[in-house]
Amino acid sequence: MSSIVLGVSGGIAAYKAALLLRLFTEAGHDVTVVPTESALEFVGAPTWEALSGKPVHTGVFENVPSVNHVRLGQNADLVVIAPATANTLAKATAGLADDLLTNTLLTAKCPVVLAPAMHTEMWENPATVANVETLRSRGLFVIEPAVGRLTGADTGAGRLPEPEAIFGYCLNVLEGRGRDLEGKRFVITAGGTREFLDPVRFLGNRSSGLQGYALASAAVARGAYVTLVAANVALGDPVEVSVVPVVTTAEMRAETLAAAKDADVGIMAAAPADFRPVQVSGAKIKKSEDGSAPSIELTQNPDILHELVTSRTDSKQVIVGFAAETGDATTSVLEYAKSKFARKGCDVLVVNDVGDEKVFGRTENEVTILTTDGDPVDIPRVTKSGVAHAILDQIVQRVK
Numbered sequence: 001m002s003s004i005v006l007g008v009s010g011g012i013a014a015y016k017a018a019l020l021l022r023l024f025t026e027a028g029h030d031v032t033v034v035p036t037e038s039a040l041e042f043v044g045a046p047t048w049e050a051l052s053g054k055p056v057h058t059g060v061f062e063n064v065p066s067v068n069h070v071r072l073g074q075n076a077d078l079v080v081i082a083p084a085t086a087n088t089l090a091k092a093t094a095g096l097a098d099d100l101l102t103n104t105l106l107t108a109k110c111p112v113v114l115a116p117a118m119h120t121e122m123w124e125n126p127a128t129v130a131n132v133e134t135l136r137s138r139g140l141f142v143i144e145p146a147v148g149r150l151t152g153a154d155t156g157a158g159r160l161p162e163p164e165a166i167f168g169y170c171l172n173v174l175e176g177r178g179r180d181l182e183g184k185r186f187v188i189t190a191g192g193t194r195e196f197l198d199p200v201r202f203l204g205n206r207s208s209g210l211q212g213y214a215l216a217s218a219a220v221a222r223g224a225y226v227t228l229v230a231a232n233v234a235l236g237d238p239v240e241v242s243v244v245p246v247v248t249t250a251e252m253r254a255e256t257l258a259a260a261k262d263a264d265v266g267i268m269a270a271a272p273a274d275f276r277p278v279q280v281s282g283a284k285i286k287k288s289e290d291g292s293a294p295s296i297e298l299t300q301n302p303d304i305l306h307e308l309v310t311s312r313t314d315s316k317q318v319i320v321g322f323a324a325e326t327g328d329a330t331t332s333v334l335e336y337a338k339s340k341f342a343r344k345g346c347d348v349l350v351v352n353d354v355g356d357e358k359v360f361g362r363t364e365n366e367v368t369i370l371t372t373d374g375d376p377v378d379i380p381r382v383t384k385s386g387v388a389h390a391i392l393d394q395i396v397q398r399v400k
Helices: 014-026 045-052 068-075 086-094 100-107 120-124 126-137 163-174 210-221 249-260 304-311 333-344 384-396
Strands: 003-008 030-035 078-084 112-116 146-149 155-159 185-191 225-231 241-246 265-268 275-277 298-300 318-325 348-353 364-371 377-383
Touching: 003 014, 003 068, 003 100, 014 030, 014 045, 014 078, 014 163, 030 045, 030 100, 068 100, 078 086, 078 100, 078 163, 086 100, 086 112, 086 126, 112 163, 120 126, 120 155, 163 210, 163 384, 185 210, 185 249, 210 225, 210 241, 210 265, 210 384, 225 249, 241 249, 249 265, 249 304, 265 304, 304 318, 304 333, 318 333, 318 384, 333 348, 333 364, 348 384, 364 384, 377 384
Parallel strands: 003 030, 003 078, 078 112, 185 225, 185 265, 225 241, 265 318, 318 348
Antiparallel strands: 146 155, 275 298, 348 364, 364 377
16 A cells, blocks of 8 residues: 555646545555645535545645644655646746645655646646656656647647546556656557458457556556557557557558557557458348358458567567467467467567456456566566566566
8 A cells, every 4th residue: 555645736627636536545545635725616625535534734834733744745655746737837846835735745755746737728838848848857757638628618738637547657656667668669559359240240359458558558657658559448548648549450450560660669468350251241141031140251360460570670679479378188378378479489478368257357467478588477466557567677678
């Protein structure tokens, strides 16, 4: 359990912070909410107190015996401000300390995450741009805001990312690996592709995309630029990740190969369909009167992972594959995976035993990591975020 200070500054997006607070507390973290006076105009103290189970203070002269303005920052494992208004960013840059939240920022020695939310004109103002650059240069994590609906009828950059995305980002910061992938470019695939039989039916698989999305979030938190090629995934976009939606294996192949040209690392965490129908009906296939089923001829889809390996022109590019396997009476999961590793030629292969409802749709996973230059690494059952960081640890050792 981590000790988290959740700062809330005065913007309309303050209501989303209540959902973020719930995510932290349900994950077992100890959260102290520190709103500004302006934030309480949007969401009142009773809400924060009910959700956190703690009293809420805004000024340095409240709860004086505990020296809150110093202790909160000193004892925190993470400080996150969501939303962080332009005013709060400016105060943090200047080192002002005129309320409990800004005092906490000055005393915090832990990681600090700022999630800005404001109108586009304010976000793009040269003063705000300079403040963000300064804060990042000091080691603070400033999340890029989302693009979308703002207050009133306005749309543009400046929308607070969804609470689930901020939560995932913060968990990765709490992992404490720092920015060891700063500036590296990743292409990651996620989800399961679909191959249509007719306008309403398709061949597919049960991949949820959770592991690929966890990898994308973890890589961004460690400083990477990430393009996420996502097939049929019902998940919110991770913060600061460029998401490219696809449906079929052919679409995934085209987008992945294009993104891989400039990538330092490729991670094929998706589950592309191995086969597709030779013929696709333009109309819904009807049941026959005699009860017979149609005969469907299949052909094999391109092997995206193998093609990435054989087409790479930069020997320094690191390529990671995934092997979703089930064992049988004659061959174990690991034996099948080792055979696949030899065929594919990638640098790292992550082995998933997908039998007995172990993986698909679950928030936890256990894997074995095969590498070309070491013994297999067993990762016991942990969150998929934990698995993601274990995989990235292997990549850090290899990326130049």
